[in-house]
Amino acid sequence: QVQLVESGGGLVQAGGSLRLSCAASGGTFSTYSMGWFRQAPGKEREFVATIGLSGGNTFYADSVRGRFTIFRVNAKNTVYLQMNSLKPEDTAVYYCAARLWAVSLRPSDFGSWGQGTQVTVSS
Numbered sequence: 001q002v003q004l005v006e007s008g009g010g011l012v013q014a015g016g017s018l019r020l021s022c023a024a025s026g027g028t029f030s031t032y033s034m035g036w037f038r039q040a041p042g043k044e045r046e047f048v049a050t051i052g053l054s055g056g057n058t059f060y061a062d063s064v065r066g067r068f069t070i071f072r073v074n075a076k077n078t079v080y081l082q083m084n085s086l087k088p089e090d091t092a093v094y095y096c097a098a099r100l101w102a103v104s105l106r107p108s109d110f111g112s113w114g115q116g117t118q119v120t121v122s123s
Contacts, residue, residue: 001098001111002098003025007020010119011122013122014122015086017085020080020083027098029077030053033050033053033102034096035104035110036094036095037094038119040093048061055071064083068084069081070082090121094119095116097110
């Protein structure tokens with residue numbers, strides 16, 4: 001299975017921006033749909049965004065649509081999450097995940113996960 005490593009988290013003020021990166025290794029990156037999920041303290045892991053094999057197929061949670069952008073660079077085996085206009089309610093650990101072939105919005109459909117990166121948005 002592909003191995004995933006996230007980076008780019010940190011502390012930012014409300015209204016600010018962050019870009020998360022997820023580097024993949026050990027698999028053929030272009031055969032994996034990629035997703036970003038997040039988990040806040042005391043809450044279940046939730047879907048944020050997902051992207052298809054070539055990057056043309058993207059889906060977003062209602063709570064982030066228009067503020068976040070998911071994109072991938074297959075030549076670099078990397079998927080990104082550009083987060084703009086951040087809000088305190090975006091505070092969570094963000095996880096990158098990989099699934100062979102078809103996109104999905106369900107965490108249970110993803111077989112490979114990164115270790116997570118903390119994003120904290122102060123008000």
